[in-house]
Amino acid sequence: MKLDSMYQDVILDHYRNPHGKGLRDGDAEVHHVNPTCGDEITLRVRLGGADGQTIEDVSYASQGCSISQASASVLNDLVVGHTVAEALATGDVFLELMQSRGHELDRSDEELEEILDDGIAFAGVAKYPARVKCALLSWMALKDAASQAVQKEQERKSA
Amino acid sequence: MTSSTGVLPGLLDTDAIRKDFPILDREVNGRKLAFLDSAASSQRPRQVIDAMSQYYERHHANVHRGVHTLAEEATALYEGARDKIAAFINAPREEVIFTKNVSESINLVANLLGTADEPYRVGPDDEIVITEMEHHSNIVPWQLLAQRTGATLKWFRLDDEGHLDLSDIESVITDKAKIVAFSVASNVLGTRPPLEQIIRRAHDVGALTLLDAAQLAPHAPLDVQALGADFVGFTGHKMLGPTGIGILWGRQELLQDLPPFLGGGEMIETVTMEQSTFAPVPYKYEAGTPPIAEAIGLGAAVDYLQSIGMERIAEHEHALTAYALERLKEVEDLRLIGPTTAEERGAVLSFTLGDIHPHDVGQVLDEQGVAVRVGHHCARPVCLRYGIPATTRASFYLYSTPAEVDALVDGLQTVRRFFA
Numbered sequence A: 001m002k003l004d005s006m007y008q009d010v011i012l013d014h015y016r017n018p019h020g021k022g023l024r025d026g027d028a029e030v031h032h033v034n035p036t037c038g039d040e041i042t043l044r045v046r047l048g049g050a051d052g053q054t055i056e057d058v059s060y061a062s063q064g065c066s067i068s069q070a071s072a073s074v075l076n077d078l079v080v081g082h083t084v085a086e087a088l089a090t091g092d093v094f095l096e097l098m099q100s101r102g103h104e105l106d107r108s109d110e111e112l113e114e115i116l117d118d119g120i121a122f123a124g125v126a127k128y129p130a131r132v133k134c135a136l137l138s139w140m141a142l143k144d145a146a147s148q149a150v151q152k153e154q155e156r157k158s159a
Numbered sequence B: 001m002t003s004s005t006g007v008l009p010g011l012l013d014t015d016a017i018r019k020d021f022p023i024l025d026r027e028v029n030g031r032k033l034a035f036l037d038s039a040a041s042s043q044r045p046r047q048v049i050d051a052m053s054q055y056y057e058r059h060h061a062n063v064h065r066g067v068h069t070l071a072e073e074a075t076a077l078y079e080g081a082r083d084k085i086a087a088f089i090n091a092p093r094e095e096v097i098f099t100k101n102v103s104e105s106i107n108l109v110a111n112l113l114g115t116a117d118e119p120y121r122v123g124p125d126d127e128i129v130i131t132e133m134e135h136h137s138n139i140v141p142w143q144l145l146a147q148r149t150g151a152t153l154k155w156f157r158l159d160d161e162g163h164l165d166l167s168d169i170e171s172v173i174t175d176k177a178k179i180v181a182f183s184v185a186s187n188v189l190g191t192r193p194p195l196e197q198i199i200r201r202a203h204d205v206g207a208l209t210l211l212d213a214a215q216l217a218p219h220a221p222l223d224v225q226a227l228g229a230d231f232v233g234f235t236g237h238k239m240l241g242p243t244g245i246g247i248l249w250g251r252q253e254l255l256q257d258l259p260p261f262l263g264g265g266e267m268i269e270t271v272t273m274e275q276s277t278f279a280p281v282p283y284k285y286e287a288g289t290p291p292i293a294e295a296i297g298l299g300a301a302v303d304y305l306q307s308i309g310m311e312r313i314a315e316h317e318h319a320l321t322a323y324a325l326e327r328l329k330e331v332e333d334l335r336l337i338g339p340t341t342a343e344e345r346g347a348v349l350s351f352t353l354g355d356i357h358p359h360d361v362g363q364v365l366d367e368q369g370v371a372v373r374v375g376h377h378c379a380r381p382v383c384l385r386y387g388i389p390a391t392t393r394a395s396f397y398l399y400s401t402p403a404e405v406d407a408l409v410d411g412l413q414t415v416r417r418f419f420a
């Protein structure tokens, strides 16, 4: 079935056993909605580390399809323990993959796998325009929450 | 798939009907298409497509403006379409206004009531009444009107079975109500509320009524005079017609009393630099060059529907709905939203399937050629009411078959296995 290219086992595994799901303390919280299908996510980011720029935790409560759930789980794997800058750079590569509409990217498969790990399983989703936004929901929320958390951190420092 | 035509009493000869709908022969993802999304937009028969291309190939010119032959032919076709639609809903032709879709029809009325003189004008002390089961098109225009005028928006609630709760009708529709607007068939629940009771109460307190018939006009006889409402709106693309054409029906005296809305050519009598006088209805509400080909297409759609017979179409859909309700019981974890018997509902079936998200249901069904709608169907308050983020919706029309219901049920079993 062609669908197997979208619903890779990796995606179904993350959907059934999402990583890092649940809401825990955070420095910033955002709520994002996908208005066409009603998918929703509340996502919190907690920063830490010496310079306050490392993502110590991403926690989330979400409701939505397997693609949006699995994507949030993969996101959690990819960004926790990394700096905000690294996380956003990873998000940009994921966005690139999702906007590829199934065409080849300039990056090699090895490079993509290196950066996105389980995230490359979403390559098949890119062929379904209606589902791309499901995969991107948590990443958009992360971008928003991380920038709010960084801003708060700066305000705290300069205060 | 074998055709089950003839097995259920009341079914139309879909083998013959489907020959008129070229698109239904399509394959999708290597499977025979089962198009179960007519409630969002129906398909159109060759007769409608031909009427429109004939018009463009042979008769196009602007309407009502010119004495040359093509202008007269175009005008006759356009006005002929109005006659057909008027006859279809049992109304005088002056009461049939062409709009872009039912959303525009409703917005038009909401705008008129905001600028009308007494007794129609909606002001800060007045109330606007809608229901919890409306499509966003019959919610948002009234919210906007309420915001603009300071009026209060009220609504009937849904009960657990998917019926409107009318137990508090006297406190919902009070003598402060200026307009009561509701759909005569829900696009999510299939519910058909008791119209007479609501219309009677509205008129008892002097309120106007607007019926959103988007999900009724395609499926059952619609006699606007017998209904006794003040405005009725519906939309062409759900009833075998093209997109870009809708209807607002309104009582003539009322339309004459109400102010114009959009200004432009066609809607005027005389114009000076200072002021204008306005054309009689329906032209008063048709500013600018209208969607001529689309109106003609809708006329052809109405001809087609009438050649089959609206009673027969209603019977066909009723039989299919009853069959589908039975068959869907076989699918474990399927929860139907809305009334549970075919007697109480139209041919739209919304449901959830365990905790599998409707997006995933729709995607796996599409892989098997089964086209359904997923989401909140532009009626988010209904989903909120039943505590669900979204539903999967299958809907039927005159060309739908029991075999397509079977394809749906098989497809849903595959979905369950896939996400198990």
Ligand SMILES: Cc1ncc(COP(=O)(O)O)c(C=O)c1O
Binding pocket: B039, B040, B101, B102, B103, B104, B135, B137, B138, B183, B185, B186, B187, B212, B214, B215, B235, B378
């Ligand atoms: C009950 C109901 N009202 C209004 C609409 C809006 O129709 P349109 O988008 O053609 O204006 C729809 C269709 O989606 C509907 O089902």
